[in-house]
Amino acid sequence: MSVLQFFEKKRMGQKITMMTCYDYTSARIVADTSIDALLVGDSVAMTIHGFKDTVSATVDMMCDHIAAVSRGAGKKMIVGDMPFLSFRQSLPETMSVVQRLMQAGASAIKLEGAIGNEKTIRHIVESGVPVMGHIGLTPQLVHTLGGYKVQGKTDHSRQRLVEEAQALQDAGCFAFVLECVSADVASEITKNSAVPTIGIGAGRETDGQILVWQDVLGLNIDFKPKFVKAFLNGAELFKENIDLYVKAVQSGEFPSDAHCY
Ligand code: KIV
Numbered sequence: 001m002s003v004l005q006f007f008e009k010k011r012m013g014q015k016i017t018m019m020t021c022y023d024y025t026s027a028r029i030v031a032d033t034s035i036d037a038l039l040v041g042d043s044v045a046m047t048i049h050g051f052k053d054t055v056s057a058t059v060d061m062m063c064d065h066i067a068a069v070s071r072g073a074g075k076k077m078i079v080g081d082m083p084f085l086s087f088r089q090s091l092p093e094t095m096s097v098v099q100r101l102m103q104a105g106a107s108a109i110k111l112e113g114a115i116g117n118e119k120t121i122r123h124i125v126e127s128g129v130p131v132m133g134h135i136g137l138t139p140q141l142v143h144t145l146g147g148y149k150v151q152g153k154t155d156h157s158r159q160r161l162v163e164e165a166q167a168l169q170d171a172g173c174f175a176f177v178l179e180c181v182s183a184d185v186a187s188e189i190t191k192n193s194a195v196p197t198i199g200i201g202a203g204r205e206t207d208g209q210i211l212v213w214q215d216v217l218g219l220n221i222d223f224k225p226k227f228v229k230a231f232l233n234g235a236e237l238f239k240e241n242i243d244l245y246v247k248a249v250q251s252g253e254f255p256s257d258a259h260c261y
């Protein structure tokens with residue numbers, strides 16, 4: 001999948017499917033699925049490193065995970081997240097982060113927020129790097145937003161989202177994420193947008209959907225937001241099978257002759 005196919009899918013009314021991915025083993029598995037594209041999101045700081053928010057993600061962390069995913073993901077398109085404040089320094093510093101993420105194996109980058117980032121996005125796009133925007137609940141701004149809250153519920157917040165969506169299109173984004181946005185606002189933005197919208201907690205009408213790996217596979221035992229559907233009870237499956245392994249070792253059933261040299 002290339003950025004051109006994002007537009008093609010929107011034009012054809014076909015849903016775009018994305019999920020996050022953070023490591024080589026998972027990338028090897030997802031490479032053989034029909035998922036359209038992968039995001040190495042800064043959520044890696046929480047899901048893999050156990051931090052309480054994405055503010056802790058660093059450029060080094062992102063590059064390590066993008067590189068690992070790119071070694072396993074085959075031909076899947078990989079979007080790499082620009083971590084907290086990494087695109088809010090000078091333009092040369094921003095571009096050196098973009099360069100590192102792309103050289104680690106990303107084929108596009110994503111950054112959070114619109115207003116105030118237009119020039120930066122335009123410059124990155126004009127440099128030949130596709131940019132995915134991200135508005136709505138932008139977790140890097142958790143301290144400004146006052147928590148993880150649904151966006152677009154008031155007229156003011158709704159109007160701001162509409163303006164941000166327009167700003168991202170004008171700046172040249174090839175798609176943008178709408179996170180935790182009232183379904184009706186997401187639908188209105190999607191209808192009026194020339195570029196595809198990718199929803200997470202933004203209802204059914206967006207051009208595509210993205211979910212976090214651990215959420216799709218039921219591996220997140222601490223937290224389950226309303227918008228998440230686990231398609232597997234992965235945590236239970238892991239626990240049951242780890243206990244089977246322990247029992248097999250304890251009983252002497254494993255290793256059997258078949259597993260011995
Ligand atoms: O980092 C991430 O996982 C994301 C998705 C939630 C869109 O930005």
